[in-house]
Amino acid sequence: EVQLVESGGGLVLPGRSLRLACEVSGLPFGDFGVSWVRQAPGEALEWLGFIRSGKYGGTSEYAASVKGRFSISRDDARRIAYLQMTSLRTEDTAMYYCTRVNGGLFDYWGQGTLVTVSS
Amino acid sequence: QSALTQPASVSGSPGQSITISCTGSSADIGSYIYVSWYRQDPGQAPQVIIYDVNKRSSSLSTRFSGSKSGNTASLTISGLQAADEADYYCCSYAGGDTWIFGGGTKLTVL
Numbered sequence: 001e002v003q004l005v006e007s008g009g010g011l012v013l014p015g016r017s018l019r020l021a022c023e024v025s026g027l028p029f030g031d032f033g034v035s036w037v038r039q040a041p042g043e044a045l046e047w048l049g050f051i052r053s054g055k056y057g058g059t060s061e062y063a064a065s066v067k068g069r070f071s072i073s074r075d076d077a078r079r080i081a082y083l084q085m086t087s088l089r090t091e092d093t094a095m096y097y098c099t100r101v102n103g104g105l106f107d108y109w110g111q112g113t114l115v116t117v118s119s
Numbered sequence: 120q121s122a123l124t125q126p127a128s129v130s131g132s133p134g135q136s137i138t139i140s141c142t143g144s145s146a147d148i149g150s151y152i153y154v155s156w157y158r159q160d161p162g163q164a165p166q167v168i169i170y171d172v173n174k175r176s177s178s179l180s181t182r183f184s185g186s187k188s189g190n191t192a193s194l195t196i197s198g199l200q201a202a203d204e205a206d207y208y209c210c211s212y213a214g215g216d217t218w219i220f221g222g223g224t225k226l227t228v229l
Contacts, residue, residue: 103170
């Protein structure tokens with residue numbers, strides 16, 4: 001069974017940092033890229049970033065809205081992708097999803113982890 | 120880059136057909152076949168229903184179809200059913216391993 005399980009969400013003060021994790025099982029983790037997508041309450045999905053597989057250098061790309069504040073990394077041995085978020089703002093409050101990238105689509109999604117940025 | 124443009128809401132009666140449009144630009148929809156559609160039920164994660172413009176995900180009813188013309192993609196649902204009621208999002212590859220989503224459309228079955 002394929003599973004992507006996000007963790008690390010919670011309540012955080014504005015300006016602080018938070019690291020989310022996405023643990024993958026049931027798929028050859030090292031063979032594919034991972035994207036992070038978020039959804040603010042009552043709002044649309046927003047693509048945040050993508051990390052390539054090791055075969056393609058394990059490098060990352062980011063949406064302009066989070067570039068410089070968010071970074072994605074991966075630990076293939078532990079089958080985990082991370083989303084490091086810094087200088088958090090109230091508008092970063094959202095459900096954060098990780099997804100497998102398969103060609104041009106996101107075919108497997110986690111159930112999400114909620115991040116609330118508030119004082 | 121701004122989100123792809125979708126109607127905020129669409130409605131139809133059971134048995135009817137509806138189409139949800141998704142308008143982008145030559146930098147995304149107009150340049151790539153990697154247009155996908157996602158269905159999201161309340162409190163649930165999105166799930167892909169259409170990919171590569173018009174390919175249906177496994178087990179998806181043939182009532183669902185996707186198309187693209189120029190900078191606009193469309194999702195058509197025929198023979199509308201109450202179970203189709205959900206939020207639908209389009210998504211396009213935008214080059215350089217980046218993607219962009221639409222603003223989402225709430226489908227109501229009357």
